[in-house]
Amino acid sequence: MTLMPHTGTIPSSPALGSNLLCGLSAPGISLGHQQGTPCKKKGVITMNHTFAIVLAAGRGTRMNSDTHKVLHPLCGKPMMRYVIDSLKTAEIDRLLVVIGAHAEQIKEELGLETEYVLQERQLGTGHAVMQARQSIGLTGCTLVCNGDTPLVTSDTYKSLLSAHQQSGAAITMVTATVDNPSGLGRVVRNDMGEVIRVVEEKDATAAEKMIHEINSGLYCFANSVLFSLLEQVRNDNAQGEYYLTDCIHIAKAMGLPVHTVSVADPYEISGINDRIQLAQLEKKLRNTINETHMKNGVTLIDPDTTYIDAAVSIGKDTVIGPGVTVSGATTIGKNCFIGPGCLIDCSIVGERAALHQAIVRNTVIAEDETVGFVAGVSTASPASLPQANYAVHVQTNPLYANSRQA
16 A cells, blocks of 8 residues: 555544454553464464564665665674574564565575565655555554664564563554764653654754654554554655654554663664664674673684674684684684684684684684694794795685695
Protein backbone atom coordinates (compact mmCIF):
# COMPACT_ATOMS: atom_id res chain seq x y z
CA MET A 1 0.00 0.00 0.00
CA THR A 2 1.27 3.47 -0.89
CA LEU A 3 1.13 6.07 1.86
CA MET A 4 -0.51 9.30 0.82
CA PRO A 5 -1.11 12.58 2.65
CA HIS A 6 -4.52 12.69 4.34
CA THR A 7 -6.44 15.93 4.02
CA GLY A 8 -9.78 14.73 5.31
CA THR A 9 -11.11 12.37 7.96
CA ILE A 10 -8.74 9.75 9.30
CA PRO A 11 -9.76 6.45 7.65
CA SER A 12 -11.33 3.84 9.85
CA SER A 13 -9.25 0.75 10.52
CA PRO A 14 -10.23 -2.79 11.47
CA ALA A 15 -7.12 -2.81 13.70
CA LEU A 16 -8.93 -0.85 16.39
CA GLY A 17 -11.79 -3.30 16.75
CA SER A 18 -12.01 -6.15 19.22
CA ASN A 19 -9.22 -8.18 17.63
CA LEU A 20 -6.30 -6.18 19.05
CA LEU A 21 -3.22 -8.30 19.52
CA CYS A 22 -0.23 -8.58 21.89
CA GLY A 23 -2.23 -7.18 24.80
CA LEU A 24 -3.20 -3.93 23.01
CA SER A 25 -6.51 -2.16 23.07
CA ALA A 26 -8.24 1.05 22.19
CA PRO A 27 -9.37 3.33 25.04
CA GLY A 28 -12.02 1.63 27.17
CA ILE A 29 -10.87 -1.90 26.35
CA SER A 30 -8.85 -3.93 28.87
CA LEU A 31 -5.09 -4.11 28.34
CA GLY A 32 -4.92 -7.69 29.61
CA HIS A 33 -2.75 -10.07 27.57
CA GLN A 34 -4.44 -12.38 25.12
CA GLN A 35 -3.27 -15.92 24.68
CA GLY A 36 -2.40 -17.58 21.41
CA THR A 37 -0.64 -20.75 20.31
CA PRO A 38 3.02 -20.22 19.41
CA CYS A 39 3.85 -21.30 15.89
CA LYS A 40 7.16 -21.23 14.06
CA LYS A 41 5.85 -22.27 10.66
CA LYS A 42 5.64 -19.78 7.83
CA GLY A 43 2.09 -19.28 6.65
CA VAL A 44 0.46 -20.10 10.00
CA ILE A 45 0.27 -16.85 11.97
CA THR A 46 -0.99 -16.63 15.54
CA MET A 47 -1.33 -13.91 18.18
CA ASN A 48 2.14 -14.69 19.55
CA HIS A 49 3.84 -14.85 16.16
CA THR A 50 6.88 -12.54 16.09
CA PHE A 51 8.22 -10.90 12.95
CA ALA A 52 11.28 -8.76 12.30
CA ILE A 53 11.49 -6.19 9.53
CA VAL A 54 14.99 -5.00 8.62
CA LEU A 55 15.07 -1.73 6.68
CA ALA A 56 17.69 -1.87 3.93
CA ALA A 57 16.14 -0.16 0.91
CA GLY A 58 17.92 3.20 1.08
CA ARG A 59 20.58 4.32 -1.37
CA GLY A 60 23.19 5.25 1.26
CA THR A 61 24.49 8.08 -0.93
CA ARG A 62 26.81 9.42 1.77
CA MET A 63 28.88 6.25 1.48
CA ASN A 64 29.64 7.25 -2.15
CA SER A 65 29.97 3.64 -3.27
CA ASP A 66 28.68 1.20 -5.87
CA THR A 67 28.28 -1.31 -3.04
CA HIS A 68 25.16 -1.12 -0.90
CA LYS A 69 25.88 0.64 2.38
CA VAL A 70 24.82 -2.30 4.57
CA LEU A 71 27.20 -4.63 2.74
CA HIS A 72 30.36 -2.71 3.55
CA PRO A 73 32.58 -4.87 5.76
CA LEU A 74 32.95 -4.21 9.47
CA CYS A 75 35.81 -6.22 10.99
CA GLY A 76 35.66 -8.61 8.06
CA LYS A 77 31.89 -9.12 7.95
CA PRO A 78 29.19 -7.14 6.06
CA MET A 79 27.55 -4.84 8.59
CA MET A 80 24.09 -6.19 7.79
CA ARG A 81 25.29 -9.71 8.57
CA TYR A 82 25.66 -8.68 12.23
CA VAL A 83 22.00 -7.60 12.27
CA ILE A 84 20.75 -10.80 10.65
CA ASP A 85 22.85 -13.08 12.85
CA SER A 86 21.65 -11.34 16.04
CA LEU A 87 18.00 -11.53 15.00
CA LYS A 88 18.32 -15.23 14.21
CA THR A 89 19.08 -15.93 17.87
CA ALA A 90 16.42 -13.55 19.21
CA GLU A 91 13.44 -15.93 18.92
CA ILE A 92 12.04 -14.34 15.76
CA ASP A 93 9.55 -16.48 13.84
CA ARG A 94 9.91 -14.77 10.46
CA LEU A 95 12.58 -12.40 9.22
CA LEU A 96 11.88 -9.95 6.37
CA VAL A 97 14.28 -7.50 4.71
CA VAL A 98 12.94 -4.45 2.90
CA ILE A 99 15.09 -3.95 -0.20
CA GLY A 100 15.18 -1.29 -2.89
CA ALA A 101 18.43 0.23 -4.15
CA HIS A 102 21.04 -2.42 -5.03
CA ALA A 103 18.46 -5.08 -4.14
CA GLU A 104 20.29 -7.85 -5.99
CA GLN A 105 23.45 -7.28 -3.95
CA ILE A 106 21.58 -7.89 -0.72
CA LYS A 107 19.82 -10.96 -2.08
CA GLU A 108 23.14 -12.36 -3.24
CA GLU A 109 24.61 -11.92 0.25
CA LEU A 110 21.65 -13.26 2.26
CA GLY A 111 20.22 -15.76 -0.22
CA LEU A 112 17.37 -17.80 1.24
CA GLU A 113 18.10 -16.86 4.85
CA THR A 114 15.37 -14.20 4.83
CA GLU A 115 12.21 -13.16 3.05
CA TYR A 116 12.29 -10.01 0.92
CA VAL A 117 9.90 -7.09 0.47
CA LEU A 118 10.53 -4.61 -2.34
CA GLN A 119 10.23 -0.86 -1.83
CA GLU A 120 10.41 0.37 -5.41
CA ARG A 121 10.43 4.06 -4.45
CA GLN A 122 12.30 5.15 -1.34
CA LEU A 123 9.68 7.40 0.29
CA GLY A 124 10.74 7.04 3.92
CA THR A 125 10.86 4.53 6.74
CA GLY A 126 7.10 4.50 7.28
CA HIS A 127 6.53 3.77 3.61
CA ALA A 128 9.17 1.01 3.74
CA VAL A 129 7.42 -0.80 6.60
CA MET A 130 4.03 -0.46 4.91
CA GLN A 131 5.34 -2.52 2.00
CA ALA A 132 5.49 -5.54 4.32
CA ARG A 133 1.77 -5.42 5.15
CA GLN A 134 0.74 -8.05 2.63
CA SER A 135 3.57 -10.32 3.71
CA ILE A 136 2.83 -10.39 7.43
CA GLY A 137 -0.82 -9.38 7.71
CA LEU A 138 -2.50 -7.85 10.75
CA THR A 139 -1.80 -10.47 13.40
CA GLY A 140 1.27 -10.97 15.54
CA CYS A 141 3.95 -8.55 16.70
CA THR A 142 6.73 -6.94 14.70
CA LEU A 143 10.20 -5.73 15.61
CA VAL A 144 11.47 -3.04 13.24
CA CYS A 145 15.18 -2.27 12.96
CA ASN A 146 17.74 -0.85 10.55
CA GLY A 147 20.28 -2.74 8.51
CA ASP A 148 22.99 -0.20 9.31
CA THR A 149 23.05 -0.65 13.11
CA PRO A 150 25.35 -3.68 13.37
CA LEU A 151 26.26 -3.50 17.06
CA VAL A 152 22.79 -4.19 18.46
CA THR A 153 23.02 -7.49 20.29
CA SER A 154 20.65 -10.43 20.33
CA ASP A 155 20.08 -9.76 24.04
CA THR A 156 18.86 -6.24 23.26
CA TYR A 157 16.41 -7.55 20.67
CA LYS A 158 15.15 -10.12 23.18
CA SER A 159 14.83 -7.48 25.89
CA LEU A 160 12.83 -5.22 23.59
CA LEU A 161 10.40 -8.00 22.70
CA SER A 162 10.03 -9.00 26.35
CA ALA A 163 9.48 -5.41 27.52
CA HIS A 164 6.89 -4.85 24.83
CA GLN A 165 4.93 -7.96 25.70
CA GLN A 166 5.04 -7.25 29.43
CA SER A 167 4.12 -3.56 29.15
CA GLY A 168 1.05 -3.99 26.96
CA ALA A 169 2.04 -0.80 25.11
CA ALA A 170 1.03 0.02 21.57
CA ILE A 171 4.62 0.80 20.70
CA THR A 172 7.84 0.05 22.54
CA MET A 173 10.93 1.90 21.39
CA VAL A 174 14.62 1.85 22.30
CA THR A 175 16.26 5.15 23.22
CA ALA A 176 19.66 6.35 24.45
CA THR A 177 21.09 9.48 26.03
CA VAL A 178 24.16 10.86 24.26
CA ASP A 179 26.49 13.80 24.73
CA ASN A 180 26.21 14.94 21.11
CA PRO A 181 22.77 14.27 19.57
CA SER A 182 23.47 16.28 16.41
CA GLY A 183 21.84 14.77 13.33
CA LEU A 184 19.71 12.33 15.32
CA GLY A 185 15.99 12.17 16.07
CA ARG A 186 15.08 13.56 19.52
CA VAL A 187 12.64 11.94 21.93
CA VAL A 188 10.19 14.57 23.21
CA ARG A 189 8.47 13.91 26.55
CA ASN A 190 5.74 15.76 28.47
CA ASP A 191 5.94 16.99 32.07
CA MET A 192 5.03 13.52 33.33
CA GLY A 193 7.94 11.96 31.44
CA GLU A 194 5.75 10.28 28.84
CA VAL A 195 6.94 10.14 25.24
CA ILE A 196 4.71 12.29 23.07
CA ARG A 197 6.62 12.31 19.79
CA VAL A 198 9.94 11.86 18.04
CA VAL A 199 11.22 14.80 16.00
CA GLU A 200 13.88 14.53 13.33
CA GLU A 201 16.83 16.92 13.38
CA LYS A 202 15.70 18.88 10.31
CA ASP A 203 12.22 19.39 11.77
CA ALA A 204 13.30 20.15 15.37
CA THR A 205 12.92 23.52 17.04
CA ALA A 206 15.85 25.15 18.81
CA ALA A 207 14.54 23.89 22.15
CA GLU A 208 14.06 20.34 20.83
CA LYS A 209 17.62 20.30 19.49
CA MET A 210 18.79 20.73 23.11
CA ILE A 211 17.34 17.31 24.00
CA HIS A 212 19.97 14.59 24.47
CA GLU A 213 17.67 11.56 24.44
CA ILE A 214 17.71 10.08 20.95
CA ASN A 215 15.63 7.61 19.00
CA SER A 216 17.49 4.44 18.02
CA GLY A 217 15.21 3.46 15.14
CA LEU A 218 14.45 0.20 16.94
CA TYR A 219 10.80 -0.52 17.78
CA CYS A 220 8.28 -3.23 18.56
CA PHE A 221 4.64 -2.94 17.40
CA ALA A 222 1.51 -5.04 17.26
CA ASN A 223 0.89 -5.49 13.54
CA SER A 224 -2.73 -4.35 13.78
CA VAL A 225 -1.72 -1.12 15.52
CA LEU A 226 1.33 -0.63 13.30
CA PHE A 227 -0.53 -0.59 10.02
CA SER A 228 -3.50 1.40 11.26
CA LEU A 229 -1.05 4.05 12.46
CA LEU A 230 0.87 4.02 9.19
CA GLU A 231 -2.32 4.74 7.28
CA GLN A 232 -2.41 8.11 9.05
CA VAL A 233 1.19 9.15 8.44
CA ARG A 234 1.71 12.21 6.26
CA ASN A 235 4.78 13.49 4.45
CA ASP A 236 4.51 17.18 5.38
CA ASN A 237 8.05 17.49 6.73
CA ALA A 238 11.39 18.87 5.61
CA GLN A 239 12.32 15.63 3.86
CA GLY A 240 8.95 15.08 2.21
CA GLU A 241 9.04 11.50 3.50
CA TYR A 242 6.73 9.20 5.45
CA TYR A 243 8.43 8.82 8.82
CA LEU A 244 7.89 5.69 10.89
CA THR A 245 8.51 7.92 13.93
CA ASP A 246 5.22 9.74 13.27
CA CYS A 247 3.47 6.64 14.57
CA ILE A 248 4.50 7.76 18.08
CA HIS A 249 2.48 10.98 18.24
CA ILE A 250 -0.40 9.41 16.31
CA ALA A 251 -0.59 6.61 18.89
CA LYS A 252 -0.55 9.15 21.74
CA ALA A 253 -3.34 11.12 20.08
CA MET A 254 -5.40 7.93 19.92
CA GLY A 255 -4.84 7.26 23.62
CA LEU A 256 -2.56 4.27 23.04
CA PRO A 257 0.41 3.87 25.40
CA VAL A 258 4.01 4.20 24.21
CA HIS A 259 6.74 2.50 26.25
CA THR A 260 10.50 3.07 26.09
CA VAL A 261 13.56 1.06 27.06
CA SER A 262 17.09 2.43 27.05
CA VAL A 263 20.51 1.00 26.31
CA ALA A 264 23.41 1.60 28.67
CA ASP A 265 25.98 2.00 25.90
CA PRO A 266 24.86 4.38 23.11
CA TYR A 267 27.46 2.88 20.79
CA GLU A 268 25.29 -0.22 20.56
CA ILE A 269 22.61 1.62 18.58
CA SER A 270 25.03 3.64 16.47
CA GLY A 271 24.16 3.73 12.79
CA ILE A 272 26.58 3.94 9.88
CA ASN A 273 25.90 6.48 7.14
CA ASP A 274 29.36 7.24 5.77
CA ARG A 275 32.91 5.94 5.80
CA ILE A 276 33.88 8.13 8.75
CA GLN A 277 31.23 6.50 10.94
CA LEU A 278 32.23 3.10 9.53
CA ALA A 279 35.83 3.68 10.65
CA GLN A 280 34.71 4.91 14.08
CA LEU A 281 32.57 1.84 14.73
CA GLU A 282 35.23 -0.46 13.31
CA LYS A 283 37.71 0.92 15.83
CA LYS A 284 35.21 0.45 18.66
CA LEU A 285 34.39 -3.11 17.58
CA ARG A 286 38.05 -4.04 17.09
CA ASN A 287 38.81 -2.90 20.63
CA THR A 288 35.96 -5.09 21.88
CA ILE A 289 37.22 -8.07 19.87
CA ASN A 290 40.76 -7.63 21.18
CA GLU A 291 39.59 -7.31 24.78
CA THR A 292 37.51 -10.46 24.41
CA HIS A 293 40.52 -12.45 23.19
CA MET A 294 42.69 -11.14 26.01
CA LYS A 295 40.04 -12.09 28.57
CA ASN A 296 40.05 -15.56 27.00
CA GLY A 297 43.78 -15.98 27.60
CA VAL A 298 45.41 -14.53 24.48
CA THR A 299 48.35 -12.12 24.87
CA LEU A 300 48.33 -9.12 22.54
CA ILE A 301 51.64 -7.28 22.84
CA ASP A 302 50.20 -4.09 21.32
CA PRO A 303 46.39 -4.19 21.02
CA ASP A 304 46.30 -0.80 19.29
CA THR A 305 48.15 -2.20 16.26
CA THR A 306 46.54 -5.64 16.23
CA TYR A 307 43.65 -6.17 13.81
CA ILE A 308 41.52 -9.27 14.38
CA ASP A 309 38.32 -9.93 12.43
CA ALA A 310 35.06 -10.94 14.08
CA ALA A 311 35.12 -14.55 12.82
CA VAL A 312 38.63 -15.36 14.09
CA SER A 313 39.19 -17.98 16.79
CA ILE A 314 42.39 -17.99 18.89
CA GLY A 315 43.47 -20.53 21.53
CA LYS A 316 44.65 -19.51 24.97
CA ASP A 317 48.31 -18.84 25.78
CA THR A 318 48.94 -17.73 22.20
CA VAL A 319 51.08 -14.59 21.92
CA ILE A 320 50.47 -12.09 19.12
CA GLY A 321 53.05 -9.43 18.38
CA PRO A 322 52.47 -5.85 17.22
CA GLY A 323 51.32 -5.02 13.71
CA VAL A 324 49.56 -8.34 13.16
CA THR A 325 46.41 -8.72 11.03
CA VAL A 326 44.26 -11.86 11.37
CA SER A 327 41.28 -11.91 9.01
CA GLY A 328 38.55 -14.11 7.61
CA ALA A 329 37.52 -17.41 9.16
CA THR A 330 40.96 -18.05 10.65
CA THR A 331 41.61 -20.44 13.54
CA ILE A 332 44.79 -20.24 15.59
CA GLY A 333 45.50 -22.98 18.12
CA LYS A 334 46.83 -22.81 21.67
CA ASN A 335 50.36 -21.81 22.64
CA CYS A 336 51.22 -20.29 19.27
CA PHE A 337 53.57 -17.39 18.61
CA ILE A 338 52.55 -14.92 15.90
CA GLY A 339 55.43 -12.53 15.41
CA PRO A 340 55.32 -8.84 14.52
CA GLY A 341 53.98 -7.89 11.11
CA CYS A 342 52.32 -11.23 10.25
CA LEU A 343 49.20 -11.37 8.08
CA ILE A 344 47.00 -14.46 8.38
CA ASP A 345 43.85 -14.78 6.28
CA CYS A 346 41.34 -17.65 6.08
CA SER A 347 43.82 -20.18 7.46
CA ILE A 348 44.32 -22.73 10.21
CA VAL A 349 47.38 -22.49 12.45
CA GLY A 350 48.05 -25.59 14.54
CA GLU A 351 48.93 -25.57 18.22
CA ARG A 352 52.42 -24.45 19.23
CA ALA A 353 53.20 -23.14 15.74
CA ALA A 354 55.43 -20.09 15.37
CA LEU A 355 55.15 -17.52 12.58
CA HIS A 356 57.74 -14.83 11.89
CA GLN A 357 57.02 -12.02 9.41
CA ALA A 358 54.72 -14.39 7.52
CA ILE A 359 51.93 -13.76 5.05
CA VAL A 360 49.60 -16.76 5.26
CA ARG A 361 46.49 -17.12 3.10
CA ASN A 362 44.14 -20.09 2.60
CA THR A 363 46.64 -22.39 4.27
CA VAL A 364 46.96 -25.00 7.02
CA ILE A 365 50.05 -24.64 9.25
CA ALA A 366 50.75 -27.90 11.04
CA GLU A 367 51.23 -28.20 14.81
CA ASP A 368 54.71 -27.40 16.14
CA GLU A 369 55.82 -25.90 12.80
CA THR A 370 57.91 -22.77 12.50
CA VAL A 371 57.38 -20.55 9.48
CA GLY A 372 59.53 -17.54 8.73
CA PHE A 373 63.00 -16.15 8.37
CA VAL A 374 64.87 -15.05 11.48
CA ALA A 375 68.22 -13.27 11.36
CA GLY A 376 70.36 -13.15 14.48
CA VAL A 377 73.13 -10.53 14.73
CA SER A 378 75.77 -9.94 17.43
CA THR A 379 79.20 -8.21 17.54
CA ALA A 380 79.50 -8.20 13.75
CA SER A 381 81.01 -5.34 11.81
CA PRO A 382 78.56 -3.36 9.58
CA ALA A 383 80.14 -4.74 6.43
CA SER A 384 79.46 -8.32 7.49
CA LEU A 385 75.82 -7.88 8.59
CA PRO A 386 73.47 -10.32 6.84
CA GLN A 387 70.81 -9.08 4.47
CA ALA A 388 67.77 -9.62 6.70
CA ASN A 389 65.12 -7.83 4.66
CA TYR A 390 63.09 -10.97 4.05
CA ALA A 391 59.42 -11.76 4.56
CA VAL A 392 57.75 -15.12 4.30
CA HIS A 393 54.71 -15.65 2.09
CA VAL A 394 52.64 -18.80 2.56
CA GLN A 395 49.62 -19.40 0.34
CA THR A 396 47.30 -22.22 -0.80
CA ASN A 397 49.52 -25.04 0.43
CA PRO A 398 48.16 -28.17 2.14
CA LEU A 399 50.50 -27.87 5.10
CA TYR A 400 52.98 -25.08 4.69
CA ALA A 401 55.69 -23.86 2.43
CA ASN A 402 57.66 -20.68 2.35
CA SER A 403 59.30 -18.49 -0.23
CA ARG A 404 61.56 -15.69 0.80
CA GLN A 405 60.88 -12.31 -0.78
CA ALA A 406 63.57 -9.67 -0.73
